[in-house]
Amino acid sequence: MKRNFVxxxxxxxxxxxxxxxxxxxxxxxxxxxxxxxxxxxISRTTQDIVQTVNGQDIKILSEIASTNxxxxxxxxxxxxxxxxxxxxxxxxxxxxxxxxxxxxxTGMKDKVRVKLTPAGKSLSSVVVDSSEVSSIVxxxxxxxxxxxxxxxxxxxxxxxxxxxxxxxxxxxxxxAMEITTDTEYTLKGSEPVNGKELLKIAFTGTMNMKGKGMxxxxxxxxxxxxxxxxxxxxxxxxxxxxxxEDNSEMEISVAVTGPQNLTIPMTQSVKSVTTFTERx
Amino acid sequence: xxxLFIAGQISGQNTKKGLSxxxxxxxxxxxxxxxSDSLKGRNTPSPELELAADYIAKEFAALxxxxxxxxxxxxxxxxxxxxxxxxxQLAITLGDQKxxxxxxTDYNPFEMTADTVVASSLVFAGYGITAPEYQYDDxxxxxxxxxxxxxxxxxxxxxxxxxxxxxxxxxxxxxTSVKLENAMKHGAIGLMIVTDPLNHMLLNPQGHPWPxxxxxxxxxxxxxxxKDGKRTIPCIQVGETVVKALFGSVDSLRNIQKRIxxxxxxxxxxxxxxxxxxxxxxxxxxYPVNNVIGILEGSDPVLKNEFVxxxxxxxxxxxxxxxxxxxxxxxxGADDNASGTAGVLAVAKAFSAMKxxxxxxxxxxxxxxxxxxLFGSQHYCDHPVVPLDxxxxxxxxDMISRNGxxxxxxxxxxxxxxxxxxxxxxxxxxxxxxxxxxxxxxKRSDHYNFYRKGVSAINITSGLHSDYHTVRDxxxxxxxxxxxxxSRLIFKTAWxxxxxxxxxxxxxxx
Numbered sequence: 171m172k173r174n175f176v177x178x179x180x181x182x183x184x185x186x187x188x189x190x191x192x193x194x195x196x197x198x199x200x201x202x203x204x205x206x207x208x209x210x211x212i213s214r215t216t217q218d219i220v221q222t223v224n225g226q227d228i229k230i231l232s233e234i235a236s237t238n239x240x241x242x243x244x245x246x247x248x249x250x251x252x253x254x255x256x257x258x259x260x261x262x263x264x265x266x267x268x269x270x271x272x273x274x275x276t277g278m279k280d281k282v283r284v285k286l287t288p289a290g291k292s293l294s295s296v297v298v299d300s301s302e303v304s305s306i307v308x309x310x311x312x313x314x315x316x317x318x319x320x321x322x323x324x325x326x327x328x329x330x331x332x333x334x335x336x337x338x339x340x341x342x343x344x345x346a347m348e349i350t351t352d353t354e355y356t357l358k359g360s361e362p363v364n365g366k367e368l369l370k371i372a373f374t375g376t377m378n379m380k381g382k383g384m385x386x387x388x389x390x391x392x393x394x395x396x397x398x399x400x401x402x403x404x405x406x407x408x409x410x411x412x413x414x415e416d417n418s419e420m421e422i423s424v425a426v427t428g429p430q431n432l433t434i435p436m437t438q439s440v441k442s443v444t445t446f447t448e449r450x
Numbered sequence: 451x452x453x454l455f456i457a458g459q460i461s462g463q464n465t466k467k468g469l470s471x472x473x474x475x476x477x478x479x480x481x482x483x484x485x486s487d488s489l490k491g492r493n494t495p496s497p498e499l500e501l502a503a504d505y506i507a508k509e510f511a512a513l514x515x516x517x518x519x520x521x522x523x524x525x526x527x528x529x530x531x532x533x534x535x536x537x538x539q540l541a542i543t544l545g546d547q548k549x550x551x552x553x554x555t556d557y558n559p560f561e562m563t564a565d566t567v568v569a570s571s572l573v574f575a576g577y578g579i580t581a582p583e584y585q586y587d588d589x590x591x592x593x594x595x596x597x598x599x600x601x602x603x604x605x606x607x608x609x610x611x612x613x614x615x616x617x618x619x620x621x622x623x624x625x626t627s628v629k630l631e632n633a634m635k636h637g638a639i640g641l642m643i644v645t646d647p648l649n650h651m652l653l654n655p656q657g658h659p660w661p662x663x664x665x666x667x668x669x670x671x672x673x674x675x676x677k678d679g680k681r682t683i684p685c686i687q688v689g690e691t692v693v694k695a696l697f698g699s700v701d702s703l704r705n706i707q708k709r710i711x712x713x714x715x716x717x718x719x720x721x722x723x724x725x726x727x728x729x730x731x732x733x734x735x736x737y738p739v740n741n742v743i744g745i746l747e748g749s750d751p752v753l754k755n756e757f758v759x760x761x762x763x764x765x766x767x768x769x770x771x772x773x774x775x776x777x778x779x780x781x782x783g784a785d786d787n788a789s790g791t792a793g794v795l796a797v798a799k800a801f802s803a804m805k806x807x808x809x810x811x812x813x814x815x816x817x818x819x820x821x822x823x824l825f826g827s828q829h830y831c832d833h834p835v836v837p838l839d840x841x842x843x844x845x846x847x848d849m850i851s852r853n854g855x856x857x858x859x860x861x862x863x864x865x866x867x868x869x870x871x872x873x874x875x876x877x878x879x880x881x882x883x884x885x886x887x888x889x890x891x892x893k894r895s896d897h898y899n900f901y902r903k904g905v906s907a908i909n910i911t912s913g914l915h916s917d918y919h920t921v922r923d924x925x926x927x928x929x930x931x932x933x934x935x936x937s938r939l940i941f942k943t944a945w946x947x948x949x950x951x952x953x954x955x956x957x958x959x960x
Contacts, residue, residue, distance in 0.1 A: 380666070417651075421654055425659070428772075430767065431674070
């Protein structure tokens with residue numbers, strides 16, 4: 171019986187969302203989390219994937235909306251903060267090949283405890299609790315924060331940042347990936363947003379990706395390159411990012427070997443908008 | 451009247467003798483050979499698939515089944531295509547300035563490109579779309595016959611919810627294959643496609659990820675396909691360097707795109723004083739792959755020119771290339787579909803064991819390339835050895851040896867009501883009960899190609915299971931008694947249809 175490979179690949183593709191999210195460094199002063207404070211994090215990511223199989227373009231649209239919160243548990247003398255991230259609501263919509271499905275989860279119990287430097291770099295990350303949808307939650311990169319430069323930057327000044335992220339294989343993602351991002355940030359200036367004077371930082375970057383894994387008896391390899399651009403607002407008074415918008419495009423080559431040999435070109439466009447609000 | 455009488459006599463003949471030769475031992479014997487490690491998963495193509503084909507042909511010969519046109523084998527044109535990087539070229543002349551572009555860096559052929567060279571002037575044709583339903587035609591006012599055309603990807607208003615096309619939902623016109631077809635329809639001899647710069651950041655010449663370019667793919671990582679003989683033209687994706695050479699800058703093209711999107715009027719034009727030499731070259735490898743076909747001629751002088759087809763695929767998916775220490779890497783395909791192949795051979799043996807032949811002729815076909823895309827049956831249906839309009843039924847056996855003693859899954863009952871009625875009636879007599887599977891498998895095996903050609907066709911299976919397409923689908927996991935029982939069902943059904951001038955209607959899929 172012939173396997174339905176289109177369906178197989180569709181399942182495979184769902185592991186790719188979130189590759190770029192927060193994968194580029196950002197800029198600015200530093201985080202100065204205050205113990206006891208709680209923030210709500212609302213993210214909305216839309217993603218278009220086009221893969222070409224046997225000359226036919228297959229388009230997959232997905233939308234992921236998530237609400238998380240994090241509580242500042244501690245800040246040590248070096249300024250490193252311990253944050254407890256809690257997933258709350260999640261909605262995942264995918265539309266492809268005439269099917270349009272939405273999965274909604276509420277009251278989730280997934281929790282991750284992370285320790286971050288003042289620049290937002292992760293010192294440790296421990297899953298505290300998980301649920302039956304933890305494989306999806308793991309793709310949200312809960313606990314990742316944009317990196318900041320940890321210093322004052324003048325208006326108009328630019329700086330570079332490179333980041334290498336290794337994503338191990340997991341239940342939700344059978345592909346181990348290495349993602350390298352090179353990002354240039356520019357402090358555009360300050361501007362009023364919702365009655366607050368915020369700093370706007372724009373960024374552009376390039377991404378390179380390599381991956382290897384196995385799914386349904388097939389070895390899979392992928393490599394890709396991409397670009398991203400976007401901006402975020404930083405509240406210098408609160409030492410905290412307020413919102414961010416990131417647009418990225420990647421071109422990925424996928425090779426499948428084993429029971430079936432396939433080479434698939436794929437393009438992925440992602441738009442991600444995130445806001446942080448302190449809970450009063 | 452006489453024909454009907456004779457046919458009725460034959461149909462009524464006791465099938466006991468035929469049924470008696472369909473034994474679990476016989477099924478076991480065939481499955482053990484076909485799914486043995488020495489056949490390495492019977493991949494299409496592979497030397498082991500050829501061994502399996504020889505085995506089937508010898509079995510047919512031993513049963514007194516005859517070959518068709520003096521051969522047991524119907525060649526299936528299976529090929530793989532890789533890019534011949536040394537023979538690809540793209541050169542563009544503007545006035546007296548000629549630029550040679552580099553493969554991969556500046557341009558990259560698409561998968562559906564032709565193995566040929568073309569030369570002509572260049573025409574820019576917007577998005578390359580002809581969409582009368584949206585009163586939009588990029589080819590309006592330009593003659594591209596005998597010319598190489600440059601177009602953009604996607605469609606007007608791609609990110610615009612108010613786009614007259616279909617808002618932000620792309621229509622079929624944005625598909626690369628549709629654009630290629632449209633260019634050819636307008637007489638173009640070559641096609642260059644560039645990512646539209648207004649809505650996209652990446653202007654790389656992505657094209658197809660040919661193994662020839664890749665640092666991580668092995669050179670044999672090529673899909674096999676069936677040579678379809680469809681005409682095509684050189685078709686490449688070009689990148690930023692080509693855009694700059696032709697338009698001066700990416701911004702110039704972006705501005706043209708903006709104007710097209712705003713006005714929905716074509717901005718196509720022949721590039722003045724231009725010339726283009728485009729060659730895309732392929733290394734095509736052909737593989738020896740065969741369907742195996744035998745025929746038992748009918749006894750009735752008229753009805754013998756009508757045919758009952760009994761088939762299944764004999765290929766599986768081969769081996770896992772990367773062998774991990776201590777792990778099995780052979781996909782033996784005992785249930786899928788050594789069991790169905792064994793079933794066809796057993797039914798053939800039952801027919802040959804009968805004292806009299808049935809009125810209609812019976813064709814036994816074991817297909818290659820099913821796992822790669824129903825290739826063998828597609829080729830057969832395009833090049834049948836007996837007329838399809840005289841083939842009254844196709845009974846397909848695919849995975850018949852699992853999931854309990856009395857279960858059966860018949861795929862396609864709703865589209866074949868007459869055949870369904872006969873099969874269900876015979877199944878009841880054998881205490882086999884139909885359990886519709888969770889997945890609709892009607893389009894996923896060889897019978898479907900027959901159904902598409904108007905032949906009443908049903909897939910007979912014992913259904914999917916957790917060992918499906920894994921290295922665990924081994925001979926020791928099948929139930930030969932179950933395979934024998936389903937084979938008896940096929941024999942009884944086929945015997946009935948082969949013996950009477952009954953005609954089976956089909957219902958189109960809605």
